[in-house]
Amino acid sequence: MKLTLRVWRQKNADAEGAMSTYQVDRISSDMSFLEMLDTLNEELILNGEDPVAFDHDCREGICGACSLVINGDAHGPERTTTCQLHMRSFEDGDTIDIEPWRASAFPVIKDLVVDRSAFDRIIQAGGYVTAPTGAAPEAHATPVPKPDADFAFEHAECIGCGACVAACPNGAAMLFTSAKVNHLNVLPQGAPERETRVLDMVGQMDAEGFGGCTLAGECATACPKGIPLVSITGMNKEWLRATRKAGKR
Amino acid sequence: MARTVWDSSVGKKTVMAVSGLIMLLYLVVHMIGNLKIFFGAGEFNHYAHWLRTVGEPFMHYEWTLWLVRIVLVLAVVAHATSAYQLSRRDIKARPDKYVHKKPRASYATRTMRWGGIILALFIVWHILDLTTGTVHSGGFQEGHPYQNVVDTFSTWYGNVIYVVAMLALGLHVRHGFWSAAQTLGVGSRARDRALKTVANVLALLLTAGFIAVPVGVMTGVVS
Numbered sequence: 496m497k498l499t500l501r502v503w504r505q506k507n508a509d510a511e512g513a514m515s516t517y518q519v520d521r522i523s524s525d526m527s528f529l530e531m532l533d534t535l536n537e538e539l540i541l542n543g544e545d546p547v548a549f550d551h552d553c554r555e556g557i558c559g560a561c562s563l564v565i566n567g568d569a570h571g572p573e574r575t576t577t578c579q580l581h582m583r584s585f586e587d588g589d590t591i592d593i594e595p596w597r598a599s600a601f602p603v604i605k606d607l608v609v610d611r612s613a614f615d616r617i618i619q620a621g622g623y624v625t626a627p628t629g630a631a632p633e634a635h636a637t638p639v640p641k642p643d644a645d646f647a648f649e650h651a652e653c654i655g656c657g658a659c660v661a662a663c664p665n666g667a668a669m670l671f672t673s674a675k676v677n678h679l680n681v682l683p684q685g686a687p688e689r690e691t692r693v694l695d696m697v698g699q700m701d702a703e704g705f706g707g708c709t710l711a712g713e714c715a716t717a718c719p720k721g722i723p724l725v726s727i728t729g730m731n732k733e734w735l736r737a738t739r740k741a742g743k744r
Numbered sequence: 745m746a747r748t749v750w751d752s753s754v755g756k757k758t759v760m761a762v763s764g765l766i767m768l769l770y771l772v773v774h775m776i777g778n779l780k781i782f783f784g785a786g787e788f789n790h791y792a793h794w795l796r797t798v799g800e801p802f803m804h805y806e807w808t809l810w811l812v813r814i815v816l817v818l819a820v821v822a823h824a825t826s827a828y829q830l831s832r833r834d835i836k837a838r839p840d841k842y843v844h845k846k847p848r849a850s851y852a853t854r855t856m857r858w859g860g861i862i863l864a865l866f867i868v869w870h871i872l873d874l875t876t877g878t879v880h881s882g883g884f885q886e887g888h889p890y891q892n893v894v895d896t897f898s899t900w901y902g903n904v905i906y907v908v909a910m911l912a913l914g915l916h917v918r919h920g921f922w923s924a925a926q927t928l929g930v931g932s933r934a935r936d937r938a939l940k941t942v943a944n945v946l947a948l949l950l951t952a953g954f955i956a957v958p959v960g961v962m963t964g965v966v967s
C-alpha cells in the first residue's frame with residue numbers, strides 16, 4: 496500500500512505544532528497501525544530527520560499506552576486500540592490524518608505523545624481498595640454474587656487509555672472515572688471506601704480541568720473496551736448517594 | 745452539602761437536571777391550559793382568571809400564581825447559571841480542535857447550548873408580550889388574554905418568534921429529558937428505550953401543542 500500521512504508534529508510542550516505531510520510506500524495490509532508508523536520512523540531516521548514520537552507499550556491491546564486520533568476517531572476506525580488496528584482497515588492511496596489526544600488536562604509533550612498523569616492522580620484519589628496485603632486470600636472467603644462480579648469485570652476492562660477524553664467534545668473524563676468507580680463500588684472489597692471513593696475521584700477529575708458530561712455519547716463510541724455510557728449514569732447515582740450520606744453526617 | 749453540590753461538575757449538572765424538570769412539568773401544564781383557547785374566549789378567559797384564584801380561600805387572590813412564578817424564576821436562574829458555568833468549563837477543557845473534523849453527536853445534543861439561548865431570549869420576550877404587555881402589538885388588555893393571544897399571532901414576527909422557540913424547545917426537551925434521567929442516576933440499560941421514547945413523545949406533544957395555538961389563529965380557527 497501507498498499512503499499519504501498528515502501527522503501532528505510539535506517539538507515540545509511549549510512549541511507551536513502543525514500537521515506535516517509524509518508519503519509511505521510498501522505498507523502491508525497485515526501491518527498494525529503502529530508498525531506502519533515504525534516504517535515511517537525508520538525512513539525518517541535514515542534521512543537524518545526527527546522520528547515521530549508516539550506512545551506504545553504492550554502492542555496487544557491491554558496496557559492502554561497507545562493513543563492517536565486517526566482521521567478524527569480516537570484509536571481509528573475500528574473499535575479497538577491503535578496497536579490492534581491493522582492497515583487492512585485502510586485503502587491503498589488513502590490520506591490518513593494522525594493527531595494527538597486533545598484535552599487541556601492532557602497537554603502534548605511531543606508530537607503525538609500527551610501527558611496522561613491526570614488519570615494517575617484520579618486513581619490515587621480513590622481508585623484502589625485498602626486490602627491487607629500478603630498471600631492471595633482464599634477465593635471463596637468473600638462471596639460475590641455473579642451479576643455483581645460480571646458488572647465489576649465489565650468495568651475493570653478499562654485500560655486507562657484516555658480515548659474517552661479525546662473523543663469527548665468537552666474533554667471530560669467521566670467514562671474513565673465511572674469505569675473505575677463502578678468496578679470497585681459494586682464489590683464487597685470496595686465497600687469501606689464506597690462513598691469517599693466516588694466523591695474524591697470526581698473531585699480530582701474536576702481539579703484536573705476535565706470538562707463535564709453532556710451525554711453526547713462520543714466516549715462510549717470511542718472506547719476500545721466497550722465501557723458503556725450508562726456507566727456514567729451509575730457513577731452519578733453513586734455520587735448523589737454519597738453526597739446525601741455525607742450531608743447526614 | 746449545598747456547597748459540595750454546587751462546587752462539583754456532577755452536582756451542578758444535578759441542579760441543571762432538577763431545574764429543567766421543574767420547568768418541564770410547568771410547560772406540560774401550561775401547554776394543556778393553552779389548548780383551552782380552542783373552546784372560545786369565555787372559557788379561556790375564565791381559565792386565566794381561575795389561575796389567580798387557585799387555592800382560595802386558604803390562599804389570597806394571586807398568591808398561588810405568584811408562588812409558581814417564584815419557583816419558575818428560581819428554576820430559570822439556577823438552570824441558566826449552571827448551564828453557563830458548565831459550558832464555560834467544557835469549552836476550556838477542550839481548547840484545541842482536531843484538524844480532521846467529523847460530524848458529531850445527534851442534532852438535539854449539539855443544539856442544547858444554542859437552543860438554551862434561544863429559549864432564554866424567548867422567555868423574556870414572551871413575558872414582556874403576554875404577561876406585562878410591554879412589547880405587545882396593539883393595545884394590551886389586562887384580563888383579556890384571549891384577545892391578546894389573537895393580537896400576538898396576527899403579526900408575522902409574533903408567529904415566527906413563537907414557532908422557532910417551540911421547535912428549539914422540542915429539541916431541548918428531547919435530549920434534556922433523557923439527559924436528566926442519566927444525571928439523576930435513574931437511567932439504566934433496561935430503561936433506556938423507554939426513557940428515549942418518553943423524551944420523544946414529550947418533545948413532540950409539547951411542540952405540537954404549543955404551536956397549535958398560533959396555527960389556530962393563522963388559519964382563523966381562533967379569532
Ligand code: HEM
Pocket residue numbers: 708709710757758760761762763764765767768771820823824827828831853856857859860861863864916917919920921923924925927928
Ligand atoms: C433559560 C433558558 C435555558 C438555557 C440557557 C438552557 C440551557 C441548557 C443547557 C446548556 C443544557 C445542557 C445541555 C447538555 O447537557 O448538553 C440544558 C439541559 C437541560 N435543559 Fe435547559 N436551558 C434553558 C431552558 C430550559 C427549559 C425551558 C427547559 C424545560 C423543558 C429545560 C430543560 C432542560 C433539561 C431537562 C436539561 C437536562 C439536564 C441534564 O442534562 O441533566 N431547559 N439546558
Ligand code: SF4
Pocket residue numbers: 652653654655656657658659660670671674714717718719720721722
Ligand atoms: S473508559 Fe474506555 S476509552 Fe476511557 S480510558 Fe477506559 S478503556 Fe480507554
Ligand code: FES
Pocket residue numbers: 550551552553554555556557558559560561576577578579
Ligand atoms: S500499546 Fe498497549 S494497548 Fe496499545
